[in-house]
Amino acid sequence: xxxxxxxxxxxxxxxxxxxxxxxxxxxxxxxxxxxxxxxxxxxxxxxxxxxxxxxxxxxxxxxxxxxxxxxxxxxxxxxxxxxxxxxxxxxxxxxxxxxxxxxxxxxxxxxxxxxxxxxxxxxxxxxxxxxxxxxxxxxxxxxxxxxxxxxxxxxxxxxxxxxxxxxxxxxxxxxxxxxxxxxxxxxxxxxxxxxxxxxxxxxxxxxxxxxxxxxxxxxxxxxxxxxxxxxxxxxxxxxxxxxxxxxxxxxxxxxxxxxxxxxxxxxxxxxxxxxxxxxxxxxxxxxxxxxxxxxxxxxxxxxxxxxxxxxxxxxxxxxxxxxxxxxxxxxxxxxxxxxxxxxxxxxxxxxxxxxxxxxxxxxxxxxxxxxxxxxxxxxxxxxxxxxxxxxxxxxxxxxxxxxxxxxxxxxxxxxxxxxxxxxxxxxxxxxxxxxxxxxxxxxxxxxxxxxxxxxxxxxxxxxxxxxxxxxxxxxxxxxxxxxxxxxxxxxxxxxxxxxxxxxxxxxxxxxxxxxxxxxxxxxxxxxx
Numbered sequence: 001x002x003x004x005x006x007x008x009x010x011x012x013x014x015x016x017x018x019x020x021x022x023x024x025x026x027x028x029x030x031x032x033x034x035x036x037x038x039x040x041x042x043x044x045x046x047x048x049x050x051x052x053x054x055x056x057x058x059x060x061x062x063x064x065x066x067x068x069x070x071x072x073x074x075x076x077x078x079x080x081x082x083x084x085x086x087x088x089x090x091x092x093x094x095x096x097x098x099x100x101x102x103x104x105x106x107x108x109x110x111x112x113x114x115x116x117x118x119x120x121x122x123x124x125x126x127x128x129x130x131x132x133x134x135x136x137x138x139x140x141x142x143x144x145x146x147x148x149x150x151x152x153x154x155x156x157x158x159x160x161x162x163x164x165x166x167x168x169x170x171x172x173x174x175x176x177x178x179x180x181x182x183x184x185x186x187x188x189x190x191x192x193x194x195x196x197x198x199x200x201x202x203x204x205x206x207x208x209x210x211x212x213x214x215x216x217x218x219x220x221x222x223x224x225x226x227x228x229x230x231x232x233x234x235x236x237x238x239x240x241x242x243x244x245x246x247x248x249x250x251x252x253x254x255x256x257x258x259x260x261x262x263x264x265x266x267x268x269x270x271x272x273x274x275x276x277x278x279x280x281x282x283x284x285x286x287x288x289x290x291x292x293x294x295x296x297x298x299x300x301x302x303x304x305x306x307x308x309x310x311x312x313x314x315x316x317x318x319x320x321x322x323x324x325x326x327x328x329x330x331x332x333x334x335x336x337x338x339x340x341x342x343x344x345x346x347x348x349x350x351x352x353x354x355x356x357x358x359x360x361x362x363x364x365x366x367x368x369x370x371x372x373x374x375x376x377x378x379x380x381x382x383x384x385x386x387x388x389x390x391x392x393x394x395x396x397x398x399x400x401x402x403x404x405x406x407x408x409x410x411x412x413x414x415x416x417x418x419x420x421x422x423x424x425x426x427x428x429x430x431x432x433x434x435x436x437x438x439x440x441x442x443x444x445x446x447x448x449x450x451x452x453x454x455x456x457x458x459x460x461x462x463x464x465x466x467x468x469x470x471x472x473x474x475x476x477x478x479x480x481x482x483x484x485x486x487x488x489x490x491x492x493x494x495x496x497x498x499x500x501x502x503x504x505x506x507x508x509x510x511x512x513x514x515x516x517x518x519x520x521x522x523x524x525x526x527x528x
Contacts, residue, residue, distance in 0.1 A: 006182055009095040010154065013104065013124070021106040022146060025135065025292045031103070031128035038129050042305040044291030045320070047298055048129045053190040054297050054315035056198065057174050058397055060190070064179040072206070074402040086169040087177050091186055093168075097161040098126060105131035108149045110139040111200050113334040114264040117213060117257065121200060122151035126158045133193040133294050136323045138200070139268035153203055155196055157187040178202060178400075193296060193321070197271055198398055201255050204266055206400040214258040214409040217395030219243035220251035220265070222336045228263055229452050230256065232394040233345030234373045235317075238426045240272040241441070242345070242448055244284040250330045258339070258413060265334030269323045274298065275316050277309040281441055288326035295320055338417040341452050344394065348427035349374035349386035351436040352485050352499040355478070356447040357423050357469035358456060361414060362523035364421040368393060369407050369513055370506060370524070374427060386433050388502070390509040404515065422451045423469065430488040432498060439482070446477030466499045467525045503527035 013019060023031070029046055032038045038048035062082035063073055073079050098104050105125045112118040123134040134155075141149060162173035174189035176199060185199040201217070208215040218232040219239040229248070231239045240253040252265030253272065272285050274295070279286040289295065289307075296319040299311035309318065324330050344367055346353060359367060371394045374386035392403035399406060414421065426444050430436035450456050450472075461470040462484065471483055481487045489495040503525035510524055 003182070006091065006184070009092065013095055013098055014106065016099065016104070018102060019104045019106060022108055023105065023131070025132065028105070028128050028132040028135065029292070031105070032132065035103075035128055037127055039300065040305060041289070041295060041298075041300055041307050043289055043293075045289050045293040045295050046129055046132060047295040047300055047307075049297050049314060050191040050193070053174060053192040055192060055317045056194055056397070057172075057176070057190055057192070059171050060174040061176040061397075062178070063400060064177065064181065066179070066181040068180045069400075073400045078396055079400055082169065082177060084179070084181070087179050087182070087186065090163065090168055090170075090175065090177065090188070091182075091184065094156060094158045094161050094186060094188055097158055098124070098156075101126060103128070107131050107134045107138070108146060108151060109135070109141050109268070111204055111266050112257065112264065113139060113266070113268075114257075114259065114261070117208065117211065117259065117264070119204065119207065120149055120152050122154040123196060124154065124156045126160060127191070129294060130157055130159075130193055130196065132292075133321050134196055136292060136294065136321050137197050137267055137269040137271060140323075153183045153185065153200070155185045155187065155199055157196055159187075159189065159191040161188040163189055180206065193294070194271065194319070197267075201266065202398045202400060204255070204257070205398055208257050209401060209405055209409065212260070214406060214413060215266070216256050216258060216406075217254070217393065217398060218256055219253045220256050220263055220336070220339075221245055221248040222251060222331055223248050223452065226337060227340040227452065228336045228338065229341045229343065230263070230339045231343045231345055232368070234371070234375070234391055234394055236273060237345040237347045237373055238444065239345060240270060240285065241282055242343075242444065244282065244327065246284065246329065248329070248452075250324065250327055251334050251336050252324070262335065262337040263339060264336075268334075269321060270327070272320045274309050274318050274320045275312065277320075284327050285320065288322045289320050290322075290326060293320060293322035293326065338413075339419050342414070342419055342421045343448065343451065344368065344421065344423045346373040346423065346425050346427065347386070348372075348425045348502075349388065349433040350498050350502045351428035351430065351432045351489070352495060352502055353423070353425040353427070353467065354464060354469055354471045354485055355425050355429065355439055355443065355483060356451065356456075356475065357464070357467075357471050358461065359421045359423055359469070360523065361411070362519045363469070364414060365407060365411050365516070365520045366510070366523040367423055368410055369403055369516070369520075370509060371396065372506065374433070388505060390505075404513070420451070420457065422456070424448065424451075429482060429485065436488070443478045443482065447475050450475050466496075466503050466527070468523070500527050
């Protein structure tokens with residue numbers, strides 16, 4: 001398939017009368033309801049379910065190996081290669097599939113709040129609720145921008161088109177295929193809306209470093225004095241929750257970039273986990289779920305239409321998508337200065353990592369490359385309880401380039417802007433998962449507050465013998481005994497063994513990073 005043929009198929013679809021372009025939020029909601037794609041909650045949010053795919057499907061994600069990607073992409077189990085002819089065949093089939101639909105929906109907008117680095121994008125959806133999702137998650141254009149909009153990348157999502165692996169060359173009926181040459185992301189066989197969002201993030205992670213801009217899987221906010229904080233962490237570690245702070249303005253909840261001018265949001269909305277969501281614990285997120293928002297796999301009461309955020313019968317990965325404007329204290333546009341503080345978040349299911357520790361530059365690089373957390377239930381298919389995992393740069397599933405590319409850039413920026421770095425464990429204390437308890441959100445918030453306010457920059461610390469981390473001896477609002485994980489375990493020998501086992505996992509994982517300096521390699525735990 002040459003470029004002319006691809007363009008012809010796309011233009012033919014876009015020119016059909018059945019193709020609805022850039023509908024308003026209200027009209028998209030009407031379409032969702034009239035097409036029976038979803039229902040309304042008591043607050044006016046759209047509720048849709050996604051069938052068997054209730055999380056990302058990493059085994060079904062591919063990048064076309066071509067003249068652009070071949071020498072740049074970090075190929076492996078994360079970035080799986082696929083032949084261009086497979087993409088071309090599926091592209092043709094998907095376009096023919098969409099042409100037969102009664103309606104197809106198109107959103108034109110942007111990724112990247114900084115106009116100097118914006119990527120014009122186009123999202124084509126078989127489902128109206130997916131198009132509403134895209135409209136709320138990406139950056140919406142002004143009327144003037146829309147009139148002059150020329151998409152550089154196009155996402156095409158056809159959930160009801162299911163691939164035949166024996167014919168189409170995929171691993172299953174589902175597929176997410178990125179072609180940098182054709183500037184297309186092709187999605188089929190899965191109704192999980194998160195694939196749309198993360199595919200664009202992957203594209204930005206490929207394009208931005210070429211402009212000497214660090215793309216990051218993190219949330220960000222800014223204080224009244226202009227101090228900027230970044231929160232790195234995989235899904236479920238608390239990025240969205242902890243960045244939604246009533247005393248700080250939100251820049252964004254998941255995807256950012258760091259240029260020579262400062263930080264900017266890649267998106268125009270938030271995609272928050274809402275399992276066990278309550279107004280008391282997370283008022284900003286709770287109150288953002290109103291008309292125009294999208295609830296994914298949340299269970300509603302049949303009569304009242306009130307969401308039951310504690311119900312996990314469909315999945316633990318229940319989600320809410322809403323525009324940034326649904327939160328009161330945001331930065332608009334989503335741009336700020338250089339970060340004063342970086343927080344690495346991990347949900348440690350072993351219960352052995354300290355709730356908070358301050359990192360040296362070398363430790364920061366070690367833990368950034370390690371990207372340790374416990375993969376939480378629901379974020380991927382087949383994950384039903386926490387599993388220890390290492391995801392380089394706290395976002396390996398979305399990084400087409402070598403982790404060293406992003407890590408080197410981060411290290412240079414930490415040095416250049418004298419940024420403080422903390423490791424915060426939002427996971428378990430008093431024992432491992434199943435024995436101990438999840439660290440209270442109120443304690444975590446107190447630790448984050450102390451770190452961002454500079455209260456921990458020059459305090460007494462206690463060095464953890466196994467992990468080598470400097471733990472503050474006191475943090476306002478947090479019991480002292482909680483700060484030292486070993487003190488919270490009844491069985492000290494069990495703690496020591498569990499901690500050493502985790503330290504060894506760090507060591508074994510880090511063996512793959514063969515080109516780091518001896519100082520960074522030595523900054524990890526001692527497992528002996």
